[in-house]
Amino acid sequence: MTEEQSYTTEEISKLLKISKLTVYDLIKKGDLVAYRVGKQMRIDATDLEAYKRRSKQLQLPGGQRPALSHPSGAVSVAETRESGNAAAAHLSDNSAPLSRPTSEASHVVPGDSPIAHAARHVVITGQDVSLDILMRHMEKQTRDIRPLRSFMGSLDGLISMYRGESDLVSTHLLDGDTGEYNLPYIRKILIGWSYVVVNLLSRPAGLYVGRGNPRGLQGWADLNQPDLRLANREKGSGARVLLDEQLRLHGIPSSRLVGYNMEETSHMGVAAKVSSGEADVGIGIEKAARLVGQVDFIPLTQERYDLVMLKKPGNEAWTDSVLRILQSSEFRQELQAFEGYDVSRTGEILYEI
Incomplete structure (x- = not known):
């Protein structure tokens, strides 16, 4: 095995016999070092071996395996989500990789990792181009966060948020009985969570x-x-x-x-x-x-295309930053360049609990 050898997320999932969703979660939490080339995430063979060695070192007597720990003390939940709940059945291994909107390969290495700089990953679900614009503004305004994209649908995004796997979810779900968008689904799925719902566009x-x-x-x-x-x-x-x-x-x-x-x-x-x-x-x-x-x-x-953000300790700084971006004239002007986008309510808080 050479330093030049690398694997795709799909190859990693086959080698470790885990789902691709778990691979993305390991990357998100910093347990598995990855970098991006174009639209594809890659993991070097040496980094895969390092992850396996850490896993073996953390093996407990009797075969019990703990969650991996970050150098900062944060605990990965990648290995503790297998039981899930009934709603998790909607999630699919076909979800697209988490990615950053850049044309260059951005290698995450131990000496220059998000953890080393106290930066955290913020996973954003959805496909609309407005999310790419939002991510660019987020990266420009703060070094404390690294936005990642997961191209799953609205309902799957809410379910992944309930499971703690997404931080900012975009959703456009119609409730036919009430004619209301999003809120009926959000209230039913995010039971027990505190969150804020803000309009992105119509x-x-x-x-x-x-x-x-x-x-x-x-x-x-x-x-x-x-x-x-x-x-x-x-x-x-x-x-x-x-x-x-x-x-x-x-x-x-x-x-x-x-x-x-x-x-x-x-x-x-x-x-x-x-x-x-x-x-x-x-x-x-x-x-x-x-x-x-x-x-x-x-x-x-x-x-109505809305964003959902969880309200929990450690999220305040980046959620406040997102609200400022959404409510800025600069962001609205960029969205208005796309014909058909209605930004009259962009940045408006629709629901908070």
Whole structure:
């Protein structure tokens, strides 16, 4: 084994026989040293061996294995989350890697690690470009935090927050019975936690259809058309919840939609399926339709895209910083550059407990 050899997170999960989510958690907590090349996280063979040696040194008599400890005294919970709860069943090993928005490889080494500089990782879930802008502002304003991205859907993000695996969650989940976004889900999932919900933006959501709208789709009720081919999103995403709620409210069985069980993991992926003619319709946001091209967009709702941050000891400094960023004119001006983004409530605290 040489110093030049390195592994992807997927290879590490196979070597250690653990899920990729656990690998990302080890990286997040500093137990496993990693660096980023482009969009891919890498772990050197020497760092993997060092992690294994530390694990063996911490092995207790009788086979009991403790959580790994950081030099600062913070304890990793990576190995204590296996039991979980019923809601955790929604989480998937297919979640994208945690990453920082930089084009250069940023190697985290023992002498220059976030721990050495008392910096902490802040895991942000979601896919919207507004989160990239937020992360850039966070990195610029303080050296005490290192924002990481996890590209999971809204519902999975809330569940990961409940489990202590995410720090800042973006969510756009419609409750069909009340017409309210996000708060009904947040209240049910984050039981026992203190948190604050703040608006990031609002944006149009609706139907992707082929150019000229050949099936003549105008509203949710039109999804009852026979032999309609759907490009669907993955379970746990806001777009999937929006679709399922509208099908329920309009009494349309999901089995009526051809391709309902075939899932794409992004708005762009859904729009591309419609653009190529592989699907007649998809659910998503307007921005993806413009980026993909050759697809029309039918707006049906204005969805509220909110952020959730936990209120707990040690979080005050970075949560206050995020609120200042969201409420700044500079941040709002950057968001306004994207057509369709409504920033009239950006930075407004919607709920706090």
